Amino acid sequence: MKHTKSILFCNCGAGLxxxxxxAELSAELRKLEADVVELHDLCAFSVHDAPKLGNLTAGYEQTTIIACFPRAVKNMLQQGGARLGEFDVLNFRTLNNEAIISELKSRFSIPEGESNYLVEKTDLEVPAWYPVIDQSRCISCGQCARFCLFGVYRFDKKNLEVVHPLNCKNNCPACGRTCPTQAIIFPRLPENSVLSGAEPLEKDKTIAEKQSSLFVMLNERNKSRQSIFRQGVMQLAEEERQKALEEVRKMNQKEE
Structure with missing residues (x-):
């Protein structure tokens, strides 16, 4: 018997x-009155079989996704063309299993019972590592596309797209570090940061309106610190890019 509420649980292939x-979370989800689909994994389905995600969630009055940062999940599904309608995201990076089950029961009113539990595995044969663009923050400057050496992006007259996501080299988030607006996300990145999908911290705009000499001094000092920090980020990005290039060279040498 089909339930009225569905849960998509990302059993992350990146080990997040x-x-x-x-396994423990899976056991608890089986005790809820919902149709549960355990995905191996959401990133792979989003890039390799996005229509299936829409089919799995069609016809339900409520869908909840258990995965990583909501900003990463929502932009990833949009970029991949998955048509899920309305859904909510519970972040297993910040919530433990007990908190997730509690949210499902209290916030989403899913009672205890017996689930219909399905496991879906992708046939994608390479790691589902790729950048996701947060379109609400992207200013189409093209910095990421110019920095990337692997043809992941297409940038034409200020239109930026991820056109060859699987050209991206596994564990290389270098292009995202160059983004001036923090619009690039790598959902599989282990660090809990804006680059992996956490919400950016916005500056207090009211402070910018102050004109006191103290504010000017502090502002200039902050700019100096930001410049030093930015230099460090760019250096890290360059090191990551060179590491990815070295991996490509090694693979090419093995094939020869």
Whole structure:
């Protein structure tokens, strides 16, 4: 019998949720009155079989996705063309299993019962590592496309797209570090940061309106610190890019 509420649980192939913890969460989800689909994994389906995600959630009055940062999930699904309608995201990076089950029961009114539990695995044969553009922050400057050496992006007259996501080199987030507006997300990045999908911290705009000499001094000092920090970020990005290039060279040498 089909339930009225569905849950998509991303059993992350990048290890963002440990296998033991994933197994324990799976056991708890089986005790809820919902149709649960355990995905191996959401990033792979989003880039390789996005229509299936829409089919899995069609016809339900409520869909909840258990995965990583909501900003990463929502922009990833939009970029991949998955048509899910309205859904909510519970972040297993910041919520433990107990908190997730509590949210499902209290906030989403899913009672205890017996789930219809389905496991779906992708046939994608390469890591689902790729950048996701947060279109609400992107200013189409093209910095990421110019920095990338692997043809992941297309940038034409201020139109920026991820056109060859799987050209991206596994574990290389270098282009995202160059983004001036923090619009690039790598959902599989282990660090809990804006680059992996956490919400950016916005500056207090009211401070910018102050004109006191103290503010000017502090503002200039802050700019200096930001410049030093930016230099460090760019250096890290260049190191990551060179590491990715070296991996490509090694692969080419093995094939020869």
């Amino acid at each position: 949720i440990a296998p033991q913890r994933a």
